[in-house]
Amino acid sequence: MSNLNYNHTTADRLMRYVQIDTESDPNSDSQPSTEKQKDLASILVEELTAMGINDAELDQHGYVYATIPANSAKNVPALCFCSHVDTAPDVTGKDVKPVLHKNYDGGNITFKDDKTLVLSPVDHPYLKERVGDDIITASGKTLLGADDKAGVAIIMDFAHYILQHPEIPHGKIRLLFTPDEEIGRGVNAVDMKKLGADFGYTLDGGPRGTLEGESFSADSATVIFEGISAHPGYAKDKMVSAIRVASAFMDALPKDSWSPERTSGREGFVHAVHMDGGVEKATVQFIVRDFDTKELANHHQRLESLAKETIAKFPGASYQLIVKEQYRNMREILDQNPFVMANAEEAYKRAGLNPVTESIRGGTDGSRLSFMGLPCPNIFTGEMAIHSRKEYVSVQDMDKAVETLVHLVQVWEEKA
Numbered sequence: 542m543s544n545l546n547y548n549h550t551t552a553d554r555l556m557r558y559v560q561i562d563t564e565s566d567p568n569s570d571s572q573p574s575t576e577k578q579k580d581l582a583s584i585l586v587e588e589l590t591a592m593g594i595n596d597a598e599l600d601q602h603g604y605v606y607a608t609i610p611a612n613s614a615k616n617v618p619a620l621c622f623c624s625h626v627d628t629a630p631d632v633t634g635k636d637v638k639p640v641l642h643k644n645y646d647g648g649n650i651t652f653k654d655d656k657t658l659v660l661s662p663v664d665h666p667y668l669k670e671r672v673g674d675d676i677i678t679a680s681g682k683t684l685l686g687a688d689d690k691a692g693v694a695i696i697m698d699f700a701h702y703i704l705q706h707p708e709i710p711h712g713k714i715r716l717l718f719t720p721d722e723e724i725g726r727g728v729n730a731v732d733m734k735k736l737g738a739d740f741g742y743t744l745d746g747g748p749r750g751t752l753e754g755e756s757f758s759a760d761s762a763t764v765i766f767e768g769i770s771a772h773p774g775y776a777k778d779k780m781v782s783a784i785r786v787a788s789a790f791m792d793a794l795p796k797d798s799w800s801p802e803r804t805s806g807r808e809g810f811v812h813a814v815h816m817d818g819g820v821e822k823a824t825v826q827f828i829v830r831d832f833d834t835k836e837l838a839n840h841h842q843r844l845e846s847l848a849k850e851t852i853a854k855f856p857g858a859s860y861q862l863i864v865k866e867q868y869r870n871m872r873e874i875l876d877q878n879p880f881v882m883a884n885a886e887e888a889y890k891r892a893g894l895n896p897v898t899e900s901i902r903g904g905t906d907g908s909r910l911s912f913m914g915l916p917c918p919n920i921f922t923g924e925m926a927i928h929s930r931k932e933y934v935s936v937q938d939m940d941k942a943v944e945t946l947v948h949l950v951q952v953w954e955e956k957a
């Protein structure tokens with residue numbers, strides 16, 4: 542339960558927001574990648590305006606900006622609360638029918654539109670901690686979209702609460718809703734100057750009490766093999782097939798380590814995400830991930846030596862390695878501004894939570910925002926089993942996150 546004496550609106554908001562299809566599309570070049578993401582964004586602008594916010598705005602790139610003005614006379618840093626409106630293209634987000642399971646009894650949760658689907662506390666042990674809560678799921682055919690509409694609902698409910706409670710002192714608060722986070726383009730067109738915030742928090746984390754201040758550092762690496770083409774009827778001792786070179790290279794990669802399916806915790810990996818090729822040329826695309834940015838160079842080097850060893854077995858073949866930076870571990874920035882995490886931990890404690898700091902084996906909008914000048918850890922929302930048809934969220938977790946934000950703005954005001 543939230544300790545705010547207030548009728549939270551998170552459940553009602555989440556159930557409405559998830560019915561609006563906002564799936565992003567990695568194959569689209571437009572910004573936002575799908576125009577329909579603006580359907581939800583414009584509803585958010587209307588609702589913020591109805592709450593009394595006078596500058597809520599949807600820009601042409603699909604971002605919503607809005608301000609809760611400061612009511613403290615102190616010089617409090619401007620905070621930004623951020624969540625993304627899009628849903629992952631992995632599972633359809635069209636015609637989502639949210640179902641509210643009141644007072645969860647600890648058993649299996651079934652789905653009315655797919656009787657074969659079962660959400661079980663055996664496979665999803667976090668559910669055991671949520672007995673008695675109200676759980677929201679989809680109906681079995683779609684994802685729910687709590688990732689990240691739980692974050693959206695939390696920020697909206699927080700705004701609703703804080704505007705009704707002018708006695709709570711706080712600095713300027715900027716709200717930011719982004720498109721296309723799921724396809725890695727969430728902050729491409731954010732106007733940092735217009736945003737005008739000093740520090741930020743994304744609302745896109747999982748279990749109650751978790752606080753994420755560390756993400757992967759990420760590069761892409763593309764290995765291109767060139768072979769030698771010849772007429773197959775007269776190819777003896779002439780042809781070098783790039784397909785065979787690339788296959789030998791893939792076979793040379795370790796099978797029990799150094800991949801997503803063989804690593805966990807703080808281990809990094811390389812992951813082949815795409816391969817194509819012909820006789821003359823074959824390409825393997827990797828994503829390269831590590832918490833320690835310096836280690837990325839070692840991963841690239843290891844790929845390079847494997848490529849070298851491989852072409853040595855195919856005289857005439859050659860290779861090329863192209864590395865591109867994707868995002869960096871936000872901890873590098875947060876360590877320079879330790880109060881951003883410390884203030885969040887203080888707010889968690891005031892909300893009665895024991896903060897559990899975690900590392901994301903991935904990235905968030907916050908990883909990139911941190912390097913764009915907005916140090917930005919990630920706060921829990923309760924969204925669980927994301928990117929799947931079993932996705933669920935506890936209403937009480939969302940309400941607890943709202944309460945945490947209410948404490949958080951006060952902690953910042955007190956320390957100013």
Ligand SMILES: [Zn+2]
Pocket residue numbers: 625688689722745
């Ligand atoms: Zn998310």
